[in-house]
Amino acid sequence: MRLFxxxxxxxxxxxxYLLWFGHNGIEDYTRLSKAVTNHESTNQQLTKRNKLLEADIQDLKLDLEGVEERARLELGMIKPDEVFYRVLPNKQNESN
Incomplete structure (x- = not known):
């Protein structure tokens, strides 16, 4: 009886021991839970970025104003007979 x-x-x-430290035990579960949480947050950020890019693409496809805005901001282009003014900050304000 004692042997039993x-x-x-x-x-x-x-x-x-198997429950706490073995393969597919609690230690693996907590490690994988953290990894899943990290991947979910990364996926949310990437989904937001993709939605912004998709909206940008739709804007460029449908509206010429979007193309014009990009040309002005990113390439510095201006229309014919248009005057471009560049306002530089005052040097006295920069030193403060």
């Missing part, structure tokens, strides 16, 4: 009880205690200890 010892065998059950050893089996219980082994199962507890």
């Amino acid at each position: 009880q010892l065998a059950l205690v050893v089996l219980l200890a082994y199962l507890q």
Whole structure:
């Protein structure tokens, strides 16, 4: 009878070890949960970026004003017979 009880205690200890430290145990579960959380936040950021890019693409496809705005901001282009003024900051304001 004593041997049977010892065998059950050893089996219980082994199962507890597997539960906490074994493959697919609690340690793996917590590590994978953190990884999934990190991937979900990354996916949310990328989804937001993709939606912005998609809206930008639709704007450029449908509206020439969007193309004109990009040309002005990114390329510095101006229309014919248009005067471009560049306002520079005052040097006294920069030193403060």
